[in-house]
Amino acid sequence: MSSYLITGARIVGGEVADLLLDNGEIVAVGTNLEAPAGVETIDAKGLIALPGLVDLHTHLREPGREDAETVLTGSRAAAVGGFTAVFAMANTDPVADTAGVVEQVWRLGREGGYADVFPIGAVTVGRQGSQLAELGAMADSAARVRVFSDDGDCVWDAALMRRALEYVKAFGGVIAQHAQEPRLTQGAQMNEGALSGVLGLTGWPSVAEEAIIARDVLLNAHVGSKLHICHLSTKGSVEIVRAAKARGLDVTAEVTPHHLLLTEDLAASYNPVYKVNPPLRTKEDVEAVREGLADGTIDIVATDHAPHPVEDKDCEWSAASPGMIGLETALSVVQHAMVDTKLLTWADVADRMSNRPAEIGQVGDHGRPLEAGAPANVVLIDPAVERTVVPAESKSLSRNTPFEGMTLPGRVVATFLRGTPTVLDGMPAR
Ligand SMILES: NC(=O)N[C@@H](CC(=O)O)C(=O)O
Numbered sequence: 560m561s562s563y564l565i566t567g568a569r570i571v572g573g574e575v576a577d578l579l580l581d582n583g584e585i586v587a588v589g590t591n592l593e594a595p596a597g598v599e600t601i602d603a604k605g606l607i608a609l610p611g612l613v614d615l616h617t618h619l620r621e622p623g624r625e626d627a628e629t630v631l632t633g634s635r636a637a638a639v640g641g642f643t644a645v646f647a648m649a650n651t652d653p654v655a656d657t658a659g660v661v662e663q664v665w666r667l668g669r670e671g672g673y674a675d676v677f678p679i680g681a682v683t684v685g686r687q688g689s690q691l692a693e694l695g696a697m698a699d700s701a702a703r704v705r706v707f708s709d710d711g712d713c714v715w716d717a718a719l720m721r722r723a724l725e726y727v728k729a730f731g732g733v734i735a736q737h738a739q740e741p742r743l744t745q746g747a748q749m750n751e752g753a754l755s756g757v758l759g760l761t762g763w764p765s766v767a768e769e770a771i772i773a774r775d776v777l778l779n780a781h782v783g784s785k786l787h788i789c790h791l792s793t794k795g796s797v798e799i800v801r802a803a804k805a806r807g808l809d810v811t812a813e814v815t816p817h818h819l820l821l822t823e824d825l826a827a828s829y830n831p832v833y834k835v836n837p838p839l840r841t842k843e844d845v846e847a848v849r850e851g852l853a854d855g856t857i858d859i860v861a862t863d864h865a866p867h868p869v870e871d872k873d874c875e876w877s878a879a880s881p882g883m884i885g886l887e888t889a890l891s892v893v894q895h896a897m898v899d900t901k902l903l904t905w906a907d908v909a910d911r912m913s914n915r916p917a918e919i920g921q922v923g924d925h926g927r928p929l930e931a932g933a934p935a936n937v938v939l940i941d942p943a944v945e946r947t948v949v950p951a952e953s954k955s956l957s958r959n960t961p962f963e964g965m966t967l968p969g970r971v972v973a974t975f976l977r978g979t980p981t982v983l984d985g986m987p988a989r
């Protein structure tokens with residue numbers, strides 16, 4: 560294993576210091592550190608060092624849709640985006656609802672070596688919403704699953720949701736809900752409002768998200784378990800979670816980069832690259848989720864990286880699959896929407912994109928402060944450069960980025976996973 564001396568980085572955006580990485584750990588942080596023999600030096604003047612990013616919500620598509628993404632390609636894209644850990648959603652084919660499937664995904668991540676891949680287990684068998692999956696067996700497996708979700712679909716049955724929340728208490732697991740009331744969103748295509756009427760696309764009303772979040776907050780209060788809200792997107796949802804936290808309830812929430820930046824007007828192009836669940840909302844909603852992320856109501860940013868091959872996107876809006884890729888642009892979007900607007904500091908970004916997601920996902924080797932003794936999961940970013948998003952440059956197998964052509968700030972220069980570079984000079988290191 561190689562050793563690295565990173566010199567002159569601004570640690571989490573603050574003081575300038577050197578970092579010595581050896582044997583998979585950060586062995587020293589300080590000024591004017593000497594490079595022992597055989598250590599490679601990386602000049603990080605002007606760069607910011609953050610703890611390796613952690614994505615609690617990624618779709619890697621393997622097994623089943625290896626034409627859209629694989630564990631290897633998705634985790635490579637994650638590394639390029641500055642991530643050292645990703646949580647892989649369960650809506651694969653077969654569904655990740657048994658110990659066997661989650662162990663397979665976990666092992667593929669280890670073999671790839673680009674990021675630690677932590678599988679999320681399905682809540683219900685086949686994500687069909689009728690019978691609890693083997694949550695305990697997945698928790699006890701080599702993959703040590705702690706996060707469970709039927710993402711892609713809502714656990715809409717209140718009795719089943721209650722049972723799931725109760726069941727995971729035994730091992731401190733968390734249920735991550737895709738909050739979408741199915742009856743209120745039948746055939747839904749975009750945010751419900753004046754614009755959906757004009758465009759003639761069936762509306763996906765805010766209340767369909769908020770009604771489930773409110774219900775689940777109450778269920779969780781009753782049961783005393785852990786609830787996490789996936790891709791929260793409306794002003795009303797922020798208010799419900801804020802009230803829940805004020806009551807001291809164990810509820811956490813995430814927002815995606817696209818919901819922090821993009822609005823429903825993009826649907827007027829009828830370009831399905833802007834079709835996503837939950838849909839892009841209004842300017843007022845974007846302001847509310849930014850504020851919620853800034854004041855801690857929303858705990859984390861999670862990408863909901865949802866790769867789709869051209870044939871599933873290059874079609875009429877209503878026939879297209881919902882979802883957008885986001886691993887490689889997440890940090891730039893957050894810099895643009897939250898840091899450059901002074902809503903978050905870089906230390907806050909480390910909290911929302913590394914420390915807190917690692918805590919919610921219960922993976923202790925990630926999201927640690929950059930201190931001696933911590934695992935050497937580190938990302939170096941250059942906040943001063945700008946780049947234009949070019950889909951063909953993506954390391955994902957899919958190209959469905961909604962940020963095509965946009966000029967965004969910041970670039971990931973290097974990523975280290977347990978001291979081994981996964982990215983150098985902005986490119987995969989292997
Ligand atoms: N977000 C999406 O629009 N799509 C996701 C599923 C999901 O996150 O709900 C997908 O798997 O493609």
Ligand SMILES: [Zn+2]
Nearest residue numbers: 710711737789
């Ligand atoms: Zn979802």
Ligand SMILES: [Zn+2]
Nearest residue numbers: 648710711863
């Ligand atoms: Zn998702």
